[in-house]
Amino acid sequence: MISWSSESSLPLQTAPGATLRFRVLSVIERNRANSRVPREIKQQMTEATVELRPFRDAIADQEKRRALAPADEATVSVLLDTVESLEWAHTVPAFIREGLIAIDGLEIDGEPVTARTVDKFLGSAPASVVGEVYGAIISASALNPEQQKNSQSPSTSSSLAQGDQASTTAGTASETGSTTPATASATSPAMS
Numbered sequence: 360m361i362s363w364s365s366e367s368s369l370p371l372q373t374a375p376g377a378t379l380r381f382r383v384l385s386v387i388e389r390n391r392a393n394s395r396v397p398r399e400i401k402q403q404m405t406e407a408t409v410e411l412r413p414f415r416d417a418i419a420d421q422e423k424r425r426a427l428a429p430a431d432e433a434t435v436s437v438l439l440d441t442v443e444s445l446e447w448a449h450t451v452p453a454f455i456r457e458g459l460i461a462i463d464g465l466e467i468d469g470e471p472v473t474a475r476t477v478d479k480f481l482g483s484a485p486a487s488v489v490g491e492v493y494g495a496i497i498s499a500s501a502l503n504p505e506q507q508k509n510s511q512s513p514s515t516s517s518s519l520a521q522g523d524q525a526s527t528t529a530g531t532a533s534e535t536g537s538t539t540p541a542t543a544s545a546t547s548p549a550m551s
Contacts, residue, residue, distance in 0.1 A: 366460065367499050373487040377464040381492070384458050384500035395453040400445055407441045410434070451493045452481050458496035 368380045382388065414435050417423040427435065455477060462472040462480070465488075472480045481489065 367495075369495055371462065371465075371488065371491055373485070373491045374462070374465050377462050379462050379492055379495055380460040381458045381496050381499070382460060384454070384496065388457050389454075389500060392453040392457040395456070396449045400449045404442055404445050407438045407445075411438050411442075447486075451489065454496050455481060455489070455493055458500065459492065462492070 367383050368378055371377045371379050417427050459474055459477050465472045467479050467483045470476050
């Protein structure tokens, strides 16, 4: 027998005494959240991410990052800030709106945080709490490795045909030097 729970809960580390209740987003719900991010924003995120590719090792390793030429370090900082700003302004709210059920034990201006008051939560809660909520929704909604393997579309790519595997996950925020919550590329196509 297979059992699937479409809802989950967890205590928030950034808001002691509060418990997040959220939907574990299905593929359709993740796609719906992604569709709320305007195309031009996704394009800007994709362009910035492509420009960051030559610096991938330096982003993941602080020692290598410190060794970058000043102009390259400035470029990396601007591009990371661009991606982070766009993600916080568009992607984070879209996924929280899709997944949040309620945060028991947390009120904003005397109102409990629920799906009905999500915009007030997004506009007023500390970034650390918003980031934790987003991270929980994304983490719980990401496909596990077995699900990823079973859901991959057939590809005509020669590298995939030769046995290489396409990456379906993004690095963690600490690996990239970002303060943005880590996301799986399956939920953020601009970051693929």
